Amino acid sequence: MINNTHVKRSALTLLCSITALPNMVLAAEYSVYGKAEVQIAKTDTGVMRYADEGTQIDAPFSRIGIKGQHTLNEYVSAVFKYEVQVKGFEHDDTNEPFAARNTYLGLKGVFGEIVVGRNDTRFKYSEGKLDNFNETQADIAQVIAGQDRLGDTITYTSNYWHNAQFSFTYAPKDDNKDNQAGFAATLIYGDRNLNNTPYYISLSHVDSLNNIKASRIAGVYKFEQLQLGALYQHSDSIDGTKSGNGYVLSASYTLDKWVPKLQFAKDDSALRQESEATQWSTGLDYVFDKQTTAYLLYTDLDLEENADSSLALGLRYKF
Numbered sequence: 001m002i003n004n005t006h007v008k009r010s011a012l013t014l015l016c017s018i019t020a021l022p023n024m025v026l027a028a029e030y031s032v033y034g035k036a037e038v039q040i041a042k043t044d045t046g047v048m049r050y051a052d053e054g055t056q057i058d059a060p061f062s063r064i065g066i067k068g069q070h071t072l073n074e075y076v077s078a079v080f081k082y083e084v085q086v087k088g089f090e091h092d093d094t095n096e097p098f099a100a101r102n103t104y105l106g107l108k109g110v111f112g113e114i115v116v117g118r119n120d121t122r123f124k125y126s127e128g129k130l131d132n133f134n135e136t137q138a139d140i141a142q143v144i145a146g147q148d149r150l151g152d153t154i155t156y157t158s159n160y161w162h163n164a165q166f167s168f169t170y171a172p173k174d175d176n177k178d179n180q181a182g183f184a185a186t187l188i189y190g191d192r193n194l195n196n197t198p199y200y201i202s203l204s205h206v207d208s209l210n211n212i213k214a215s216r217i218a219g220v221y222k223f224e225q226l227q228l229g230a231l232y233q234h235s236d237s238i239d240g241t242k243s244g245n246g247y248v249l250s251a252s253y254t255l256d257k258w259v260p261k262l263q264f265a266k267d268d269s270a271l272r273q274e275s276e277a278t279q280w281s282t283g284l285d286y287v288f289d290k291q292t293t294a295y296l297l298y299t300d301l302d303l304e305e306n307a308d309s310s311l312a313l314g315l316r317y318k319f
Contacts (some may be wrong), residue, residue, distance in 0.1 A: 063101055
């Protein structure tokens, strides 16, 4: 004989479980994201980074990742990101089609966010939207030192307070290839993404990360369709054999879906290139929508004994 009381209790338990399920699912939030990019580039000598000599079809810094957070209690959430560069577009990268990018795990709460793993140093983070040619052969990392993504680091980022934010990168001695503890610290005022304020300015310092000690000030201001950016940086090598200054100036103007861009970068520290380096870059974007952009760019790199130039046509899709 079936026990009706037992059936009713079992049904009630099942109903409670089903009712609680949405709350359990909502506690974990995540998203899959990425960037697919293809580029046809003609490069003169192949001296510059991120581009080979001749005419090449590339997939510059295409990537895929997953990021999210899981609510632990009313005060703290676990946060994570696992991201890889996808190199499988290209003929020579079939054996090793992936490369490590930002990959970390940590905690987030009223104290801010602290994560452990591979991450952009807060010195690199300080550039914000300054670089008009980010992740191309005209990237400011072509001549400016300190644009590093390092593993085995601890990153702290505060919440915003009156439009100000502080962030910090720390690398323990035993995990730092400079054989000493290293750090980078950045103070930002304004919205780094230019969504809540039309400006931001950052002060940043790095010491003993990837063989440099450097300080920089960077800023971007957006007035209607015009966006202007500037950076000044003084850099020294850890062993004291190299030292110098770097500068970046950038400008862009939005005309409906068209965005002409111009950028100048110069550095005489010989930390990123083997000698003093000067780079001029110009380009034109056509923005189909927030996810899809076609672009044409030309960049010219001058060194003391070498020179290089690259002309590229590309299509970028973000999801």
